[in-house]
Amino acid sequence: MKAILELIERRRSSYEQHPFIRFLRDDTVAPARRLSYAPFASFFVLSFADFNRRYLRAEASPVGYQAMVDRHADEDSTHFSWFLHDLRILGYDVECRVSDVLRFLWSDLGRHTRDLSYYAISVTRGASAELRLAIIEAVESMGNVWLTATLEAARAHPDGDRLVYFGPHHLERETGHAIGSAIEEIREISLSPEDRARAEEIVHGFFDRMEAFNAELLERVDAASNVEFTELLR
Structure with a gap:
């Protein structure tokens, strides 16, 4: 898995320079505007809970690496409630018609928001526990960049101390995952040539x-x- 983790790190370094990430870190832009992406990310955040609960976890009693995957999925599947909380704090919990x-x-x-969600589900279904760990590492790497940049905007926001998903609480929970403490064990996983090629893909x-989602x-x-x-809801 070492080569896959190195690939993830290379892609992460490039992602840190994405225009959206730079926008989140731009202290010349009002914090409220930097966080105004929140409602547009709703589909991904809520479907990510389903991804963890229904697709990343094993249907049967997990053993070995899948047990590690399941512990991670159980933790991440609850974070959507923090997002809903923050939507209210940021003023986006408005009355509207269901059709809107x-x-x-x-x-x-x-469409790119939904594409990311659908992709996560499609590549996870039927994947081995080893590939699911690679998926987790890729997602966590991207999420760390995104949440770290978002935290800069949240801290500058007038209601920043009330934000949970966008505030320090979420990022601290992400970096405190059991999966993170097992990184050396994951690094030593031996992948077959087929699994390595699939993991890279x-x-x-x-x-x-x-x-594309961030753009x-x-x-x-x-x-x-x-x-x-x-x-925007009309």
Whole structure:
């Protein structure tokens, strides 16, 4: 797995320079605007809970590496409630029609958001425990970059001390995962040539789609800069 972790690190270094990540870190931009991407990320965050609960976990009693995967999935499957909490704090918990919400979530403007979610599910179904660990490492690497940059905006926000998903609590829980403490064990996993090639393909697939998702978030933030959120739901 060492070669896969090195690939993840290379893609992570490149991802840290993504325009969306630089936008989140830009202290010349108002914190509220930097965090205004939140509702546009809703589909991914909520479907990520399903990904952990229904696809990453094993259906039967887990053993070996799958037990490690399941512990991680159990932890990550609960984080969506923090996101819903923060949407309220940021002022996005508005009254609206169900049809407007569905139109907002499945708009063509959010196709890359959905694509990332669907990709995560598709590559995980039927994957070995070793490949699922590679998936976790790729997702956690991207998430760490994203949450670390978001935290800079959250700390500068007037209600930053009330934010949970975007605040320090979430990032601290991510870096405190049991999976992180087992990184050396994961590094020593021996992959077959077929699994190594598949893992490389999956890692590139995740980072490519994450970057497209982030570019989409930035486009939607820019397009909505002078528009009330309720107008976007119509």
